[in-house]
Amino acid sequence: MLYKKTLHELIELLDKGEIEAKDIYESVLNRIKEKDNEINAYVSVFDDFEENKESGILKNIPVAIKDNIHIEGKKTTCSSKILSNFTAIFDATVIKKLKKAGATFIGKTNLDEFAMGSSTETSYFGTTKNPWDTTRIPGGSSGGSAAAVASGEAIAALGSDTGGSIRQPASLCGVVGFKPTYGRVSRFGLVAFASSLDQIGPITRDVKDAAILMNIICGHDENDSTSANVDVPDFTEFLDKSVKGMKIGFYDKTLEDCNEDVQKAMDETVKILKNLGCEIESVDLPNAKYAVSDYYIIAPAEASSNLARYDGVKYGFRAEDYEDLKDMYIKTRSEGFGDEVKRRIMLGTYVLSSGYYDAYYLKAQKLRGLIKQDFDKAFEKFDCIISPTTPTEAFRIGEKVNNPLQMYLSDIFTIPANLTAIPAVSIPNGLSKNGLPLGLQIMANAFREDLIFKLASAFEKEFNLWDRLPLN
Amino acid sequence: MIDKEEVKRIAKLSMLELKEEDVDKFCLQFNEILDYMKEMDELDLSKQEAVFHVIELQNVFREDRVKESIENEKALKNAPDPADGAFRVPKVIER
Numbered sequence: 001m002l003y004k005k006t007l008h009e010l011i012e013l014l015d016k017g018e019i020e021a022k023d024i025y026e027s028v029l030n031r032i033k034e035k036d037n038e039i040n041a042y043v044s045v046f047d048d049f050e051e052n053k054e055s056g057i058l059k060n061i062p063v064a065i066k067d068n069i070h071i072e073g074k075k076t077t078c079s080s081k082i083l084s085n086f087t088a089i090f091d092a093t094v095i096k097k098l099k100k101a102g103a104t105f106i107g108k109t110n111l112d113e114f115a116m117g118s119s120t121e122t123s124y125f126g127t128t129k130n131p132w133d134t135t136r137i138p139g140g141s142s143g144g145s146a147a148a149v150a151s152g153e154a155i156a157a158l159g160s161d162t163g164g165s166i167r168q169p170a171s172l173c174g175v176v177g178f179k180p181t182y183g184r185v186s187r188f189g190l191v192a193f194a195s196s197l198d199q200i201g202p203i204t205r206d207v208k209d210a211a212i213l214m215n216i217i218c219g220h221d222e223n224d225s226t227s228a229n230v231d232v233p234d235f236t237e238f239l240d241k242s243v244k245g246m247k248i249g250f251y252d253k254t255l256e257d258c259n260e261d262v263q264k265a266m267d268e269t270v271k272i273l274k275n276l277g278c279e280i281e282s283v284d285l286p287n288a289k290y291a292v293s294d295y296y297i298i299a300p301a302e303a304s305s306n307l308a309r310y311d312g313v314k315y316g317f318r319a320e321d322y323e324d325l326k327d328m329y330i331k332t333r334s335e336g337f338g339d340e341v342k343r344r345i346m347l348g349t350y351v352l353s354s355g356y357y358d359a360y361y362l363k364a365q366k367l368r369g370l371i372k373q374d375f376d377k378a379f380e381k382f383d384c385i386i387s388p389t390t391p392t393e394a395f396r397i398g399e400k401v402n403n404p405l406q407m408y409l410s411d412i413f414t415i416p417a418n419l420t421a422i423p424a425v426s427i428p429n430g431l432s433k434n435g436l437p438l439g440l441q442i443m444a445n446a447f448r449e450d451l452i453f454k455l456a457s458a459f460e461k462e463f464n465l466w467d468r469l470p471l472n
Numbered sequence: 473m474i475d476k477e478e479v480k481r482i483a484k485l486s487m488l489e490l491k492e493e494d495v496d497k498f499c500l501q502f503n504e505i506l507d508y509m510k511e512m513d514e515l516d517l518s519k520q521e522a523v524f525h526v527i528e529l530q531n532v533f534r535e536d537r538v539k540e541s542i543e544n545e546k547a548l549k550n551a552p553d554p555a556d557g558a559f560r561v562p563k564v565i566e567r
Contacts, residue, residue, distance in 0.1 A: 089546045183527055196525070225532040293509040304486065311487075313559050315550035325562045326487075334489045342488055343498060346479070347505065349486045362522055363512060369523030370515070405504045421526045446527060 002027035003152040004471045007061060007209040010155065014059045021060030021104065024155070025049045028062055028106055031152045040128050041138075041148040043067045043077055045107035056102030057212070063098060064154035066145050067108035068115055069200065070189040071095050074105075078191050079123035080113045082310050082317045082336030092189020093224065094158060094200050094217045101216040109144030109157060113338045114307065115165055115193045117141050118410045121401045122340040129397070130173060131470040132436050136394040139169030145203045146173040152471040156204045156213060160190055162197045163295050164389075164414025167426035170203050171389035171439025174428050174465045176456070177203045178210045181446045182421035183228035186221030194302035195226075197295075197418040205469065207427065207456045211235035214449065230447055238453040243276050246455060249283030249382035254413055258391045265430035265438045266388055272462045273386075278455075283385055285374040290367055291415040296408055297351045297364035298419070303341075304348030310336060343404060372420045379445040384455050387413050389439030393432040413441060423449045427456050428465040437465060474502050 002010065002024045013019045032045055044067070052060050065071060068078045070088035072095075077083045091099070098105075112122040120128040120143035128143040130136040131151035138147040142159030146169035149157050159166040161179040170177025178201045185200045192198065202213035215236065220229040250270065255263050270280055312318035312332030319331035337345070351360035378385060390410060400407045417424035422443055429440035440459065444451040474482075479499045483490050490498065548554040553561075 086550050089542060089549055181527075183529075222532075222534075226529060228527070287515070290512055290515070293512050296505060297509070308487075312552060313561055316552070318552035322562070325564050328562055329487050330489050333487050337488070339494075342486075342490075343501065345486045345488065346482045346498065347502065350474075350482050350502070353482070353485060360509070363517055365522035365524055366517040366520040367512060367515065368526065369520055370517070372523060372526050404501050405508055408505070419526070 003031040006205050007156050010061050022049050025062045035151055035153055039147050039151055040126050041144045041153050042107045043110050043125050044075055052102055052104050054100055054102045058102040060104050062104045062106035064106050064109050064148050064157035066111055066142050066159045068191040078114045079111045079125055081124045086316050093186035093221045097216050109148055112141035113341050115141040116340050116344050118407050122338055130394045136396050139172035141165040143169045146170050149175045149203050156209050159203050160200050162194050163418050164411040166201045167389050167414050171426040172394040174437030175205055176210050176427050178425045181423045183226055184218045186224040186227045188223035192306040194299040207460050211453055235453050238450045239457040241454050243278055243455055243458040246278045247382045248278045248280045249378050249385040250280055251385055251387040252282050254387045261432035262388045269440055276458055283378050287370045287374050288416045292412050294364050294367045295415045297360050300344040300348030301352050301361055304345045307345055368419050375420045383451045385443045387441050389426040389441040393436040417443050422446050425452050425456050
């Protein structure tokens with residue numbers, strides 16, 4: 001049952017020579033064969049174990065990758081019809097780094113089309129099911145990665161996070177999801193959605209595994225001029241430390257939007273953190289409540305520009321019947337994109353169009369500055385800010401898919417970290433009355449992932465869902 | 473408020489064509505979303521600068537030297553209609 005183990009447990013077993021990496025691969029592959037008909041976490045599964053000759057820390061352990069990150073020679077579909085036949089011709093920088101660290105790959109995980117969604121329901125390849133309750137969504141957009149890690153269909157995975165797409169599914173599936181500071185991880189080879197917000201990060205079963213993967217994927221890259229040229233510490237050094245005296249701001253205004261289960265879980269969280277010696281105070285971020293409006297102007301604006309490249313000329317799907325070049329563009333895009341992607345391209349086009357630019361896009365960029373100022377001020381006083389990751393437990397499949405605004409509002413607590421470029425994690429924080437996982441979000445100032453790891457590691461010792469994960 | 477004609481105009485700008493029933497649906501959804509965004513009108517943003525980059529970044533320069541890049545054959549691998557080492561598109565010039 002090697003698929004049930006964490007990355008660090010497997011590294012230890014491999015070190016002792018008790019198992020071989022191929023055994024892990026086969027265990028995970030069998031688990032996928034047993035479960036994925038039901039869960040649909042994967043878009044593609046790699047049936048052959050491809051040995052990696054590099055002698056890195058990962059020792060050939062297989063990792064799952066969200067299907068919007070390129071692995072050379074494998075398909076990258078972004079769960080869209082328009083890229084359904086696309087094969088990557090180069091490795092993303094994070095893939096290069098993982099390969100250098102000795103990783104192998106087990107498959108590409110499902111997502112909302114082009115990472116636009118909070119439930120995986122917009123995937124061209126069907127919805128991923130939440131392994132805790134298969135009538136519910138796993139969250140999104142990295143729902144495939146989170147469901148795979150929670151169900152044992154993967155040991156660990158990479159996701160991407162533009163407005164919560166790592167943290168929200170991690171929260172709803174009872175696992176750990178880490179969004180690094182914008183610029184910590186190279187976006188080279190990540191298919192662009194909203195370039196000023198996108199960031200790659202790990203989804204794992206515990207905090208230590210997140211630190212191990214962060215050590216590998218972070219760092220400056222000349223192929224991404226927004227990647228930050230700052231030193232990357234060994235994140236595992238911040239685990240298992242005392243958090244006595246740490247100053248925590250509780251963004252408790254969020255509770256007004258939460259259901260009772262989430263409020264109760266946060267009450268427990270505060271107790272645990274106080275017992276650990278943290279100093280907790282309420283923090284107000286007066287403009288953060290406008291984050292959803294701000295995000296759904298900025299992200300679609302950037303998406304409308306980024307997705308202009310899908311025209312049926314250079315790669316991907318091309319419509320069969322058309323009259324001329326322009327008609328080919330239009331038919332290709334109209335047949336190739338799903339509704340949510342069309343909605344966001346149009347919303348973005350609208351807010352950027354002449355006559356509306358000042359009223360929406362410019363206003364949103366000003367508001368982004370205000371929200372950033374709120375956080376800057378808060379971090380003068382606090383080491384970390386905590387809040388629930390999501391206002392509710394995982395919702396039912398179909399519940400919000402026809403109401404985009406309701407779907408967008410499920411990202412209300414995760415979006416501010418993207419708008420302000422700061423790092424944030426979601427770790428398990430309790431179970432709802434229905435026995436579904438809830439998440440605690442911990443945020444820190446830009447490039448202070450160390451503080452998040454310190455607090456998350458200490459909290460995880462007091463509360464975790466390791467014995468409750470749907471691994472059997 | 474956005475009306476159906478406006479939705480069609482935005483679709484055209486986005487190089488998309490919508491079925492009539494989709495125009496109705498998108499129209500309704502856009503109005504719901506834009507209505508929600510009216511909350512921003514409470515804010516006085518007149519003195520606020522627009523922040524396009526929340527993290528301070530320096531422009532990155534490099535020497536303009538020819539470097540190895542993706543080979544032609546590889547770059548065309550995913551093209552729907554490659555020809556003579558290039559992407560072929562329907563004819564655009566009238567004779």
